[in-house]
Amino acid sequence: MRRAAWILGWLLVLSAVPTAGYDRSEFLFLDEIRIGMTGIGKTVVSSDTISEFAVEVLGVIDEPGTLSDFIVVRVSGEAIGRSGGIAQGMSGSPVYIEGRLIGALSRAATWSKEITPIGLVTPIEPMLAVLDAVTSSGRVATPDPSAVLGGIAVVEYPSPPAFARFARADRIIAYPVATPLVVSGLSGRAADALMNGLDLASRPTGTILDVLAGRGFGAGAMQGLSALHFSLLPFGAPKATTGNVASTTPLVPGGSMGIALATGDITMGALGTVTYCDGDAVIGFGHPFFSNGASAMPLTAVSIFDTMKSFEASFKLGQLGNVIGVITQDRSAAVGGRVGGQAKTIGLHYEVHDLDRKSGEAFDVALVDIPRLMPELLFSSGLEAADLALDRVGPGTVEVTYRIEGTAMPALERKDVFLSVTDVSIYAPWQLAEIVAALQYNEFRDPEITRISASMEIGRDLRAVQIERLELDSDAYAPGDSVGFVLTLQTFQGERIDLKGTLAIPPTLDADYLIVRAYGGPRQIEAGETPQTFEGLEDLLETIATLPSYELLTVELFAIDPYSPKAEALFSVGKVTREYPGHVVYDTREATAVLILAPEEEDAGSTGGANW
Numbered sequence: 001m002r003r004a005a006w007i008l009g010w011l012l013v014l015s016a017v018p019t020a021g022y023d024r025s026e027f028l029f030l031d032e033i034r035i036g037m038t039g040i041g042k043t044v045v046s047s048d049t050i051s052e053f054a055v056e057v058l059g060v061i062d063e064p065g066t067l068s069d070f071i072v073v074r075v076s077g078e079a080i081g082r083s084g085g086i087a088q089g090m091s092g093s094p095v096y097i098e099g100r101l102i103g104a105l106s107r108a109a110t111w112s113k114e115i116t117p118i119g120l121v122t123p124i125e126p127m128l129a130v131l132d133a134v135t136s137s138g139r140v141a142t143p144d145p146s147a148v149l150g151g152i153a154v155v156e157y158p159s160p161p162a163f164a165r166f167a168r169a170d171r172i173i174a175y176p177v178a179t180p181l182v183v184s185g186l187s188g189r190a191a192d193a194l195m196n197g198l199d200l201a202s203r204p205t206g207t208i209l210d211v212l213a214g215r216g217f218g219a220g221a222m223q224g225l226s227a228l229h230f231s232l233l234p235f236g237a238p239k240a241t242t243g244n245v246a247s248t249t250p251l252v253p254g255g256s257m258g259i260a261l262a263t264g265d266i267t268m269g270a271l272g273t274v275t276y277c278d279g280d281a282v283i284g285f286g287h288p289f290f291s292n293g294a295s296a297m298p299l300t301a302v303s304i305f306d307t308m309k310s311f312e313a314s315f316k317l318g319q320l321g322n323v324i325g326v327i328t329q330d331r332s333a334a335v336g337g338r339v340g341g342q343a344k345t346i347g348l349h350y351e352v353h354d355l356d357r358k359s360g361e362a363f364d365v366a367l368v369d370i371p372r373l374m375p376e377l378l379f380s381s382g383l384e385a386a387d388l389a390l391d392r393v394g395p396g397t398v399e400v401t402y403r404i405e406g407t408a409m410p411a412l413e414r415k416d417v418f419l420s421v422t423d424v425s426i427y428a429p430w431q432l433a434e435i436v437a438a439l440q441y442n443e444f445r446d447p448e449i450t451r452i453s454a455s456m457e458i459g460r461d462l463r464a465v466q467i468e469r470l471e472l473d474s475d476a477y478a479p480g481d482s483v484g485f486v487l488t489l490q491t492f493q494g495e496r497i498d499l500k501g502t503l504a505i506p507p508t509l510d511a512d513y514l515i516v517r518a519y520g521g522p523r524q525i526e527a528g529e530t531p532q533t534f535e536g537l538e539d540l541l542e543t544i545a546t547l548p549s550y551e552l553l554t555v556e557l558f559a560i561d562p563y564s565p566k567a568e569a570l571f572s573v574g575k576v577t578r579e580y581p582g583h584v585v586y587d588t589r590e591a592t593a594v595l596i597l598a599p600e601e602e603d604a605g606s607t608g609g610a611n612w
Helices: 002-015 078-083 124-135 188-196 374-390 424-440 537-546 599-603
Strands: 038-046 049-061 070-076 093-097 100-111 114-123 153-156 171-176 181-184 256-264 267-278 281-284 293-308 315-330 335-339 345-354 359-368 396-406 409-420 449-459 464-472 482-491 496-504 513-520 552-560 570-579 584-586 589-595
Touching: 038 078, 038 100, 049 078, 049 093, 070 078, 070 100, 100 124, 100 267, 114 124, 124 267, 124 281, 124 315, 124 335, 181 188, 181 315, 188 374, 256 315, 256 374, 267 293, 267 315, 293 335, 293 359, 345 374, 359 374, 374 424, 374 449, 396 424, 409 424, 409 537, 409 584, 424 449, 424 537, 464 513, 464 552, 464 589, 482 513, 482 552, 482 589, 496 552, 496 570, 513 584
Parallel strands: 093 267, 153 171, 345 449, 464 584
Antiparallel strands: 038 049, 038 093, 038 293, 049 070, 070 114, 093 100, 100 114, 100 171, 181 267, 256 267, 256 293, 256 359, 267 281, 281 335, 293 315, 315 335, 345 359, 396 409, 396 449, 464 482, 482 496, 513 552, 513 589, 552 570
């Protein structure tokens, strides 16, 4: 009773709202659906030709709210038989009864009472709410009680489960008619990285974001797009580009539509089916792409070659076409957008130079501006660029220069050098993905990144400098003394070098012990040091730009704070540095000494350890 009153109230409110541009008589709403009604669905099976299939209503699933209501239908006909059932890419296929649109086929299903293919149709009302978010209007879904399948529940899975063990008369097992990703321009391992990320054992360590706690995406993230329930079609597709909308075949119900995540030298995105068009506005899929809500993703044309039968899940074989508009809504019931709108993308430019073969490759890609997808898109694109340029996987040294630009940030430039004895190609794109994640998830403001570029020079040589030994000229010092040290370095398969230097002990230092440490690149904060805080985005950018790279050798003097409860409470009191351009300085060596205070200094009071 309460629900009926609530619906009546909504209908009274909506009756005062100006009607949408579309004709409401085109639709058959949920309260008009009856068991046994028959109709047709429309979809493209092959050659971009719209085919029809038969539909019979088995009933309505009425759950609390409207986003979990479905029309259960039996599907049949040549298009279904040829496709091997309800295929991936059919999501959004419009379903008509008596010539009126009832909604979109959105989920394949199995039910112990049915041996023929059945599917779930997302009712048109919540789909129109998505269209209304583009064009502004609204209506609430209300099923007729006589059509409701009482006591029948829908149990959803992200992919087809092992149906046999779930077969029950009071349960319909459903899964989305998936929108698998079509990808071109990515090789096997780059595509695998896109979908599955890197396992923990393979992930680079020692990048600059390792020393900025809470920044970047950390070891638990970048799990790949499969973690978001995306799947990848087992074929490549030609590249999508920004095209002339006027020269593109118009989108029509039952025809195909696409959403691009990347366009250019690498193309990736999803294809589905158009459910309804209202002028330049369009809705489709019948379910979310990845539930991004308000969006600005490229809407593309699609060409379907054929529908391939598969034991696991049949799928449409097709390719993304030209960018023709923008998807502005990605909601539970549908995706929606406009033909001719402008998507928000980030320009990505990769250059890779193979120093051994004196050759190179350049990649230009427009990436959708969605922070939670950006690490996978950046990393897989960079890995593909490196693999294509090198035509090998293995050891080497890479020098990389990054530049990141945005309308709400000063440009960030940084140079790094990495070395690997197993897979040199992963380091530069991994660190770039971490830096961009740190910027897009900063706590200050959206940097509104517009362009990202990375230039890599990669050679097979291991240009490395190992820190072999560190010796001090004494075991004990006093405040104000100079600590003399000798550092022994070994270049990879080259000469051994001895370096001499000194570090000044502050005259007011109050500590018991000293530690001298030699290391390459950045270091993490010590237990006796105050954690770094940032005053704003500019401060974070400056820190990222100036953190040492592995070209830098540092010899640093630390003191142990005698007033800290932590035995490892070190703090820095001075350092000297030296650069080895194009080389990676690695390993760490330490030497310790005692700090002896004069008697009168011991009575004079403390300078506060780390606050000297």
